[in-house]
Amino acid sequence: MGTATAIAHPNIALIKYWGKRDETLMLPAAGSLSMTLDSVATRTTVSVGGDSDVFQLNGELSTGRAADKVFKFLDLVRQLAGSDDRATVLSHNDAPTAAGLASSASGFAALATAAAAAYGLNLSTAELSRLARRGSGSAARSLIDRFAVWHAGDDDQTSFAEEIDAPDMRMIICEINAGPKAVSSRDGMRHTRDTSPFYPAWAPATEKALAEMLAACAAQDFTKIGELTEAHAMQMHALALSAVPPLRYLAPTSFAAFDRIAELRATGIETYGTADAGPNVVAIARPKDAAAVAAALSEFGATHIAAPGPGAYLEGAA
């Protein structure tokens, strides 16, 4: 028991996670696949002790919905540890929160790792991935080094992420708009599930795309990986757009960036686009092409290049 600090990075999915089949256990409708970034970190310290749970984000005391999610997550950790002790959580996030850079993924990956250590649990990476999943689905993937497949699973035990091999690549993140999302992923998933006529086809289509992506990764086939990435991202955004009323996360400038990515391909720079539930566009490219892609996308917003990074890890435990 004591204090532990963990660092985690966001991840960007090549096969997207959208929709849950169990909201309590956070079991996804289908599996997904992602790259963990080497940049933009969340650093979280959990100190066990005190009269009540406290959550401080980027130096400010947090209350309301965000804090409730953290305290509920601590309850899960306490349950595993057989403890009733309260804790203080100090978290710092480099990325603009809720702007489509998956800060909840790095946030809950760091929290799971730090809290488990602070409460004296000794969990494997797969166990930490399962635990992080309960805070935010995609956090399960930020536990994993480089490239992760998140198995949808049938229950709490079988739904976790693990590392896979994939060709080295870069992600060029273009921040189209750093404002908060109009509709959160969580609410968007519910709205899509409840109103889109296409929703029943989504999970089987995703499982099929995931199987193709795993084969493409195993074959180190960057072209196929890119084509699958862009098509699946568009299917996720198509699914949202088919909700009633329609849900559109991409801005006009996001589409202009996708057009630019297609133009780059036509001129021999092989790059493909994806986007999470927000306006930011993420291009993938071979390492040698990353700088050229970043330069081409810079007219649409600030860009930065990320390489495959480490899964969540402990900085120190006391």
Next chain:
Amino acid sequence: MGTATAIAHPNIALIKYWGKRDETLMLPAAGSLSMTLDSVATRTTVSVGGDSDVFQLNGELSTGRAADKVFKFLDLVRQLAGSDDRATVLSHNDAPTAAGLASSASGFAALATAAAAAYGLNLSTAELSRLARRGSGSAARSLIDRFAVWHAGDDDQTSFAEEIDAPDMRMIICEINAGPKAVSSRDGMRHTRDTSPFYPAWAPATEKALAEMLAACAAQDFTKIGELTEAHAMQMHALALSAVPPLRYLAPTSFAAFDRIAELRATGIETYGTADAGPNVVAIARPKDAAAVAAALSEFGATHIAAPGPGAYLEGAA
């Protein structure tokens, strides 16, 4: 037998037609509903006689695929008329061809009407609608005054359009880009059918939306008509976007126009957007609001306002 001239206008669907279940008979996957415009006309003269079929469009001799479609259509008319006579077709179209203003709809509506008269057939509006359908599916609707429902039907006999009552409204057409479409509707429909995981859900969703739209029209409920219009348009574009590779007809500026339409609604001007298989955006509004909507959309491209117009009609027969 002799010469006949017909005039027809494009129509813009409020419930979209996308996908066929019979490509020879041009039976659609689901029913649809549209407004015939009072502006942008096709004027077509058919003169029976001569050694071979001739097709001239906007003063230029047409050959290749476009001409073949016209001659194949004349074969259908000759079959009905029991004639082997060739014909000369002179057609003039106000709108830029194949730029998303449904020139094929007005084109085949005018051709069906003129050719039937020139070959001495005396067909009802429903029969002309069926005939026009064989040339271009949506042409079935341009036979109809003001507002048309196109019944999907089970066979050639039961698949035709007929007039329905709907509240008076205006369509504000914003020409985002007058260039030719990258992928024709016909090819896009095939690609979507062959590759989109969402395609099986499209026809039932459209029939459901059509039933709701017919009820909203009968109730003269403009708000409901608008909401259904925009949601169904987005579902059609979502369907195209979900194809592999993705098919996107809307340009970044098209999405900016949709954003503007949403802003207008938020400020009390009730307008809703739709778009056919191209970048142009069409807003619907009550007559009193049309000028304000056109002014607001003019920053994205040339706008014009259309009212409900007449179905195809004969100008004269000799």
